[in-house]
Amino acid sequence: MKKLSFLASLALVFALASCSPSTKIIGSWASPEKPAKPYENLLVTALSSNLVNRQAFEEEMTATLNEDGIKAASSLTIIPLGTAADKEGGMAKAVKMVQDAGYDGILTVALLDQTSETRYVQGTSNYAPMGYGGYYGRFGGYYGYYGAMTYDPGYYTTDKLYYIEVNMYDAKTEGLVWSSQSETTNPSNLEAFSHTFAGVVVDQMIKDGVIALPVKPSKK
Numbered sequence: 001m002k003k004l005s006f007l008a009s010l011a012l013v014f015a016l017a018s019c020s021p022s023t024k025i026i027g028s029w030a031s032p033e034k035p036a037k038p039y040e041n042l043l044v045t046a047l048s049s050n051l052v053n054r055q056a057f058e059e060e061m062t063a064t065l066n067e068d069g070i071k072a073a074s075s076l077t078i079i080p081l082g083t084a085a086d087k088e089g090g091m092a093k094a095v096k097m098v099q100d101a102g103y104d105g106i107l108t109v110a111l112l113d114q115t116s117e118t119r120y121v122q123g124t125s126n127y128a129p130m131g132y133g134g135y136y137g138r139f140g141g142y143y144g145y146y147g148a149m150t151y152d153p154g155y156y157t158t159d160k161l162y163y164i165e166v167n168m169y170d171a172k173t174e175g176l177v178w179s180s181q182s183e184t185t186n187p188s189n190l191e192a193f194s195h196t197f198a199g200v201v202v203d204q205m206i207k208d209g210v211i212a213l214p215v216k217p218s219k220k
Contacts (some may be wrong), residue, residue, distance in 0.1 A: 023193075023200045026163075028180035030208045035177075038212035039105035039168070043098050045075035047110040053190065057109055060194040064202050069214040072107075098171050105177075105210075106169040112181065113163045159185050166201050168210055178210045 044061045048054040058074035065072035078101050083094045098106060161183060168178035182200060187193035205211045 022186075023182055023184040023197050025200060025204045026181055026183050028204050028208055029178065030210060031175070031177045033175070033177070034210065035170070039210060041071040041103050042073075042105045042107050042168075042211070043075055043078070043101070043103040043171070044072055044107045044109070045079075047108060051081075056190050056194045057197070061107065061109070061198045061201070064195075064198040065211075068202060068206075070211055073103075095171075095174065103171045106171050108167045108169070110165050110167075111162060112165050115161045115163075116158050117161060118158045160187070161185055162187065164197070168205070178205065178208060180204055 042062075042065060044058045044065075046054040046057040048057075055074070055076060058076060062072040062074050078097055079094050083090050083097075164182050164184065166180050166182070167176055169175065170177050180201065182197065184193065184197065202211075206213060
């Protein structure tokens with residue numbers, strides 16, 4: 001799929017989406033060489049030229065991780081904007097900042113592709129009996145009053161689909177240790193979408209053993 005600027009186009013259609021949004025993981029992978037011990041301190045970075053979208057996703061992902069007892073922070077808190085684009089060793093500087101800050105994992109989020117799918121929504125026909133007399137007794141009155149009420153014609157609607165990739169890199173080796181791809185349908189607004197997305201991704205990471213919920217001490 002063609003990689004796009006993270007959610008740059010997504011923000012343009014939030015106001016146009018009318019169907020219920022949904023996010024699901026359609027595939028995930030964990031490296032056989034990933035450490036046996038789950039990652040405990042993550043740096044989250046969204047690959048986007050849109051600062052508002054980037055901040056929303058990084059903050060929502062870190063908040064979800066923190067709520068589950070896992071240390072995490074937004075890359076905006078330690079890596080100055082434009083560092084990675086600096087041709088004079090910018091990426092090396094960014095990686096060193098992450099390592100020096102004590103993070104053991106780097107979580108990246110990127111929009112892979114966006115598509116549109118048109119589908120037909122089946123119409124409905126309902127029967128509602130009524131008392132005899134009045135408009136009921138004549139075809140013109142009966143049909144004119146109830147015709148439009150009992151038949152809901154079908155129609156075509158277009159769903160907006162977004163495919164987002166989340167990768168986990170080992171902060172020390174920079175090696176890819178986990179990756180997932182998700183599909184989101186008809187996001188209605190950035191806040192709701194980023195919150196739902198973060199929850200789905202974190203649940204998958206826990207399921208795949210990349211991160212783990214902290215063990216609560218037993219009560220005696």
